[in-house]
Amino acid sequence: MTLPANRPRVGIIGAGMSGLCMAATLRRAGYRDFVVYEKASEVGGTWRDNTYPGLSCDVPSRFYSYSFAPNADWTRNFASGEEIERYFVRVTDELGLREHIRFDTELASARWDGARYRLRSTDGRTDSVDVLVSATGILREPKLPDIPGLDSFDGAAFHSARWDHSVALKGKRVAVVGTGSTGVQITGALAGVAKPLYLFQRTAQWILPMPRLPYSPVSRAALKLVPGLNKLSYLGYQRIMELIFGHAVIEPGWQRDAVSALCRSYLRTTVRDEELRAKLTPPDEPMCKRLIMSTAFYPAVRRRDVQVVTDKIVAVEPKGVRTADGRVREADVLVLATGFDAHAFLRPMELVGEHGVTLEQAWRDGPRAYRTVAVPGFPNFFTLIGPHSPIGNHSLIAIAETQANYVLRWLDELSAGRVRRVAPTTEATERFNSDLRDSMSGTIWTSGCDSWYLGPDGVPELWPWTPARHRRMLAEPVPTDFELA
DSSP states (O other): OOOOTTOOOEEEEOOSHHHHHHHHHHHHTTOOOEEEEOSSSSSOTHHHHOOOTTOBOSSOTTTSSOTTSOOTTOOBSSOBHHHHHHHHHHHHHHTTOGGGEETTOOEEEEEEOSSSEEEEETTSOEEEESEEEEOOOSSOSBOOOOOTTGGGOSSEEEEGGGOOTTSOOTTOOEEEEOOSHHHHHHHHHHBTTBSSEEEEOSSOOOEEOOOOOBOOHHHHHHHHHOHHHHHHHHHHHHHHHHHHHHHHTTSOSHHHHHHHHHHHHHHHHHOOOHHHHHHHOOSSOTTSSOOEEOSSHHHHHTSTTEEEEOSOEEEEETTEEEETTSOEEEOSEEEEOOOBOTTOTTTTSEEEOGGGOBHHHHTTTSOOOBTTTBOTTOTTEEESSOTTOOOSSSOHHHHHHHHHHHHHHHHHHHHTTSOSOEEEOHHHHHHHHHHHHHTOTTSGGGSSOOOTTBOTTSSBOSOOSOHHHHHHHTSSOOGGGEEEO
């Protein structure tokens, strides 16, 4: 096959899961003139940055894989963060992606000049590309809590995404702030190591019991021997995830009832102490926030050397954490499992589109995208895992693959010379966002809770339909929704 000589030069921001997905999609399609700009010195994104004890994925490992790069070597049904990071490194090397990555290169700005994007990195280097793809992810900028005296703590203090492995934890007094997925995993891992462990909880979370079970050497050998079994396993997990969670979060039905009943039953049967169970009972419905999957958390908080603190934190002091009841719980180590800025997207990088309009200005009322992949006023710019992507309890790898394949279709149009620049119309983008908001009312996310899913206006910035609908929507571009030149 003869490839067009005028294939566009593509820039990809980030060498995390979605950036590698875009790079692999391009390389498999015969594209070679592309660059991945990565601010760190290795690939992996969130799986490189997060190394805290107990870290694991909440999506089955055989589904949390690239469909084009199955992994027969997963050791457990829910892989550890370390194992996932190794998988991304291996895929990078096996698919020849490393030669396209510029490590230690953080982009400070990208400006559309009417034909190309002019890029500038934080160290002053410049570059230019015809097409720019944002693959920065959604959980990358750590969010620090606004607690008085945080800088006064005498011991070791760090965010969970910047774990300090030089700090010894065995036998130390450890205070963990936050009970999202990260706080739950850290608690499960440190219970019995730290003495005592204080878990400061603002709002209780629903837990779905999903045990981490090892895969036998026989099953792993079978998947290596018969690659088709790996594909079958991927499709099987995908079917189960979409059948249950894909429907449970967006509409009432047996799926939602079943997940809710299992969460409530697990709490009731596992935590017999009524006072503790009251502390751990959330005020909202299961799945209103991202559902946490664990079988280690409830046994951990039942231990005598673990204390769940629900009194509001009023200050951090040199020796510990003071709560509204006046008590100071002394600690040697302070861990901030307080999550990320889920609305950061490209920030702090500056993106400038047509007429000098920045993305910050375009999104002053909150992030808005066309069908999760493009933004009006920013020609030849695409987003992976951008605003409104299906990021509930689902594999983000599958979502990124759908979006990368969509971007590839526009790149093929550019390569063939049929178009030179492409940007969605404001009308098409507003129509999509209006449909999205109108469909949000039946979802579990509007049942009443405060979560990182919510935008500045209090409306969930999520996908209110099934993942299958997302695939169908992005199967082919709709040229009439775009300004083409």
